Amino acid sequence: MSQITIHKLEVFCHVAELGSVSRAAEKCSIAQPVVTTHIKSLSQKIGVPLTKKNGRQISLTEDGKRIYDWAKEIVSQTRELEDELKDRKAGAIGSASIAASMTLGSYILPSVVSRFKESHAQSDISVQIANPKLASELVQRGECDFGFTIFDRVRGISSLEITPLYSEKLILAAARDTSIVGTEIAPESLSDLPFVTARTNTARRDLEDYALMTHGIVRSNIVLEFGHGEAIKQSVRAGSGIAFLFESSVKDELSSGVLREVRTPGMSLAFPVYFVRRKDKKMTAFQHKLANFICTEIGNFNQPSP
Structure with a gap:
C-alpha cells in the first residue's frame, strides 16, 4: 500500500459516505471517471473489492467497511496535523x-x-x-x-x-491609619523614617538605594527586610513602616484604601x-x-x- 495517497483515501471516504460516484466527484471537484479510477486503483492496491453496486447506489463490501474505518481515521489525523502545522506556522498555537x-x-x-x-x-x-x-x-x-x-x-x-x-513608577506607600507619616513629606525628611524594603544585596534593594542616593537620600532606619514585594506590602499594611513599592503592585490596595500614597514633591522614582x-x-x-x-x-x- 506504499502508493496509496491521502487524496485517494479521501475520495474513497466520500464515495462510502455519499453512496454515489457522481456526488463524490462533485464533493471533491473532480470528474466522475477520476473517482472511478481512484476506487479501482485503491481496490487493486489492497487486493480486495471495496465497493459494490446496489441499484443506483454504491455500498461497501465487508472489507470495504474495514478499509473505510481505517481510511477515515488516516484522513482525519492527516488533516488535523496539516491544520495544526498551518496554525503553528501562523502563530495560532505553540x-x-x-x-x-x-x-x-x-x-x-x-x-x-x-x-x-x-x-x-x-x-x-x-x-x-x-x-x-x-x-x-x-x-x-x-x-x-x-x-x-x-x-x-x-x-x-x-x-x-x-x-x-x-518605566515602572515607585510610589511611597503607607498604611491607611498610620501616624508614621502624613499625606506628604519632603524628600530630605525621609532618611530617618522607618522603612520596610528588600533584602540587602538584592537587585531590587540596590536599584532602590541607588535611585534614592541620586536625590541625596540615605535611609538610616530599615526596620524590616523581605525577599518579595508582596511581603513588603503586607508588612506596610500591618503598620510596620513605610515602603517604596511599584505602582502596579499596589493599585488594588490604593483603590480599596488599605494603603495610601504619600506624596514626595520634587522627587520621582521610576525604573x-x-x-x-x-x-x-x-x-x-x-x-x-x-x-x-x-x-x-x-x-x-x-x-x-x-
Missing part, C-alpha cells in the same frame, strides 16, 4: 516560556497572558518569576524563550537583545522595564506573536487615558 522579574511576573503578566490565552486555548505558556538578574540569565541560558525585567543599568550581557518598553531575548534565538511564529502582544499591552501600561 509553546513559550517567559522569564519575568517579580513585580512584572506577579502583578502585570498574569492578566496579559490570560487575555492572550483566551484566543489561543491550545497553546502552552509558562512564566518563571525570578529576581531581575536571574530573569535575564534564564533567557541568556536558553531556559526561557524571552523575558520581561526591570533593570537600572544593563551591562555585560552582550548576548542579549534588550528593548526598553516603559525602566525591558524586553529581553537572546540575539541568536530563533523564535517561532507563536513566540513572536505572544511577545508582540505582551510588549504592546505593557508598553501602554500606566499611560494616560486618551
